[in-house]
Amino acid sequence: MLxxxxxxxxxxxxxxxxxxxxxxxxxxxxxEGGRVWYRIVGSGSETPLLLLHGGPGAPSYYxxxxxxxxxxxxxxxxxxxxxxxxxxxxxxxxxxxxxxxNELAQVRQALGLRDVHIFGHSWGTMLAVxxxxxxxxxxxxxxxxxxxxxxxxxxxxxxxxxxxxxxxFRTAIDHHENAGTTxxxxxxEAMMEFYRRHLSRSDPWSPDLVRAFEELNTxxxxxxxxxxEFTATGLLSTYEREEFLPSLDLPVLFTAGRFDEATPATVxxxxxxxxxxxxxxFENSAHMTMLDEPEAxxxxxxxxxxxxxxxx
Numbered sequence: 250m251l252x253x254x255x256x257x258x259x260x261x262x263x264x265x266x267x268x269x270x271x272x273x274x275x276x277x278x279x280x281e282g283g284r285v286w287y288r289i290v291g292s293g294s295e296t297p298l299l300l301l302h303g304g305p306g307a308p309s310y311y312x313x314x315x316x317x318x319x320x321x322x323x324x325x326x327x328x329x330x331x332x333x334x335x336x337x338x339x340x341x342x343x344x345x346x347x348x349x350x351n352e353l354a355q356v357r358q359a360l361g362l363r364d365v366h367i368f369g370h371s372w373g374t375m376l377a378v379x380x381x382x383x384x385x386x387x388x389x390x391x392x393x394x395x396x397x398x399x400x401x402x403x404x405x406x407x408x409x410x411x412x413x414x415x416x417x418f419r420t421a422i423d424h425h426e427n428a429g430t431t432x433x434x435x436x437x438e439a440m441m442e443f444y445r446r447h448l449s450r451s452d453p454w455s456p457d458l459v460r461a462f463e464e465l466n467t468x469x470x471x472x473x474x475x476x477x478e479f480t481a482t483g484l485l486s487t488y489e490r491e492e493f494l495p496s497l498d499l500p501v502l503f504t505a506g507r508f509d510e511a512t513p514a515t516v517x518x519x520x521x522x523x524x525x526x527x528x529x530x531f532e533n534s535a536h537m538t539m540l541d542e543p544e545a546x547x548x549x550x551x552x553x554x555x556x557x558x559x560x561x
Contacts, residue, residue: 277335282336289323293320296366296558299366300370305470310333315539341472344468344472346379357385374395389561390553400489402515419439446508448537455537505531506530507534
């Protein structure tokens with residue numbers, strides 16, 4: 250997830266694809282509540298890939314390494330409403346899962362994405378699964394990266410990861426959360442230690458990740474998730490979709506980092522619920538697998554998409 254200082258983190262395209270009719274470049278799509286920015290990258294003729302970033306309220310900058318997939322197909326990046334280069338309306342009633350699902354459908358329709366693969370990361374996996382529950386046509390596969398499909402499991406895993414921190418950091422988190430003083434320097438230092446272990450293992454962090462943090466829309470994040478990484482008080486606090494995973498009747502790839510907030514054990518559990526789903530665990534990564542091991546990550550996604558396309 251992403252928080253005012255945390256994470257949970259959508260879509261881009263470049264070169265024209267004769268079959269899809271997509272053209273290289275960027276622009277805006279009108280959706281409920283305002284306009285969202287998109288960019289298309291790619292010169293290949295295979296089925297386009299649409300990217301759903303995390304957050305909610307984070308821009309898509311941190312997904313830029315996935316441009317490497319565009320050697321085979323168009324890749325479409327977009328900033329969800331309220332994030333990045335998209336409009337940032339001051340209307341809290343817009344920050345609902347169903348509106349983001351409708352937004353995804355509107356983006357897809359506006360860009361003429363009749364056939365598409367969908368990649369979701371973190372909050373983007375919630376969006377992807379809820380979109381699939383509307384029974385959309387033409388979705389060839391899902392990639393569910395570091396998924397957050399059970400808030401109860403997410404919260405339980407976070408607590409276990411905190412419990413494994415050195416005493417000084419664990420104590421600071423517990424003390425300041427109980428006291429309601431999460432703006433204290435000691436708490437912020439402990440949070441950053443958690444993020445260095447479980448958000449991104451890169452040192453230094455990618456400029457794209459730093460920029461995503463700097464431009465996080467905390468109004469969206471706070472309403473939908475809550476005040477911090479470990480306390481879900483927003484609209485997503487009751488989000489649970491495990492019971493729907495067996496109904497996913499299409500190729501699905503789960504990915505996670507060995508040190509991910511979305512722990513490998515939980516992601517393996519999700520995989521076990523989806524018929525014939527695959528999983529890839531990246532041994533030197535945390536939540537930002539596409540930044541911690543970009544070359545291996547891109548190659549894994551490319552191979553999966555190409556295999557799906559070849560079997561159609």
